[in-house]
Amino acid sequence: MTVKQLSVFAQNKPGRLSALTGLLAQKGVNIRAISVADTKDFGILRLIVSDTDSALSVLKDNAVVTVTNVLAVIAEDKPGGMAKMMQTLYESNISVEYMYSAFLNPSESNACLILRVDNNEDAVEALTAAGYKLLSQEDMAKI
């Protein structure tokens, strides 16, 4: 079970993030998770949204965009929760390219993490076997 992430190439210049997120606002698209990775010259804006198709259609005309399948995992929001999940992945030989947290809180004691790994299938299997709950695209829109 994976969710679709939009990655947008953005040059480092004032107003760029505001313009891109503004486009989504106009379309009524809700941002469920966001992160920015940046270098000296450019950045990559990564997004998970309530409506991937409309976000993609508006971004396509204005930026370079790709769609990647990533994992949205519910983690326990307590000391050691993160370490336990990383341990699970490490033991299954899965490497994490990057990760960030989503805005949504399924419950008081839980957090939602977005994971980009080198092998989605194996990661889903390992995490599910270890008792983790993964969110679907619909969950991301609803919660």
Add this chain to the structure above:
Amino acid sequence: MAKYWNEDIETMDYESMKALQSERLVRQVRHVYDHVPYYRKLMDEKGVSPDDIKGVDDLYKLPFLSKADLRDNYPDGLLAVPKSECVRIHATSGTTGKRAIAFYTAKDIDIWDNCVARAITAAGGTKEDVVHIAYGYGLFTGGLGLHGGSHKVGCLTLPVSSGNTERQIQFMQDLKSTILCCTPSYAAYIGETIADMGLSPDDLTLKAGIFGAEPWTEEMRQSIERSLGIKAYDIYGLTETSGPGVAFECECQNGMHINEDNFIAEIIDPDTGEVLPEGSKGELVFTSITKEAFPLLRYRTRDICILTRGKCACGRTLVKMTKPMGRSDDMLIIKGVNVFPSQIETVLLRDFGATPNYQIIVDRVGTTDTFEIKVELSDDMFGDTIKTIEALEKKLSADIQQILGIRAKISLVEPKSIPRSEGKAVRVIDKRKLV
């Protein structure tokens, strides 16, 4: 199958060719001096009289003509025969300023057709062939130029012109076209369309293609050859000297033979005008020695290339020119190295699979030139990680350094962020000239 169209000329020894050229040149200089007041004035100003030109070795004494001279003499200031002797005109595409108009007598057309017939024969064409002409017809020389040559050889000629690609492909199937003539970019597009229609090269009977009128790379040749299942031949020409067929490629595909019984080629230093020895890279200059109506002497093409003599494996002795490597007015000197935007395009085409929009920015910090290439990123070249982008920048940088010998800073930028003027991208910004 005949290998040559005019075997005696195409395989003539150098001394005989030089004698033939000399005789024609002497006659041509007299004709131009007597009938083109503008060129007579240029010769007088330079202190050269027709009597000073006794053969090819005296060619360097003559003044040059450039595109600006053609513009200044628009429409018929350089015409050397009465208009009543002319049977046709063609014109350059002239994206900037006025077009240049070239006039032709019946004999001029016949000689031109003959030059194209040599090109078609070199591409394996005989009267048994069905020549599919998808060049545009009209003022542009491509369509009617190949058309005339195809007639001359006696091929069944399909004057399809450009556009309506699916209909073109239908014709190719129904009439069993064997030789396709068009621009290389259109040939590539036909190739893609064939694949989109679910057809393969085996569904067509094409064996060869003769492509010209725009720059194309070796990578593009290979991709066209694959997609159409043909051997692709280059053809060179310019409206000012007649049209396609000034030079043509043989089966060796490593340079184009110049029809030097009609056009004397020279390579000059674009800055000084000095004639350079064989094998040097410089600007190509043509002297038309058989044209009656529009005989340009020492016309500067602005194309940069190299001439090589010596018998080709195909048996022809006609001098060979390399594919133009760029335009003399496009050339940049960065850190002492000659750089042509076309070289950069070659790298981008190879690494991106298509030519993205790009811009070269040259500046000077202190006494050192800086060299940056901005390239617009496209969706299919973009991954979701920083490292994929950095890897692409690194690869482009290494490939540019390999081809130019100097390092460029590569900056990948967002689409549409490089300014365009009148729909065309501004390829070069040389800030060194602004100070």
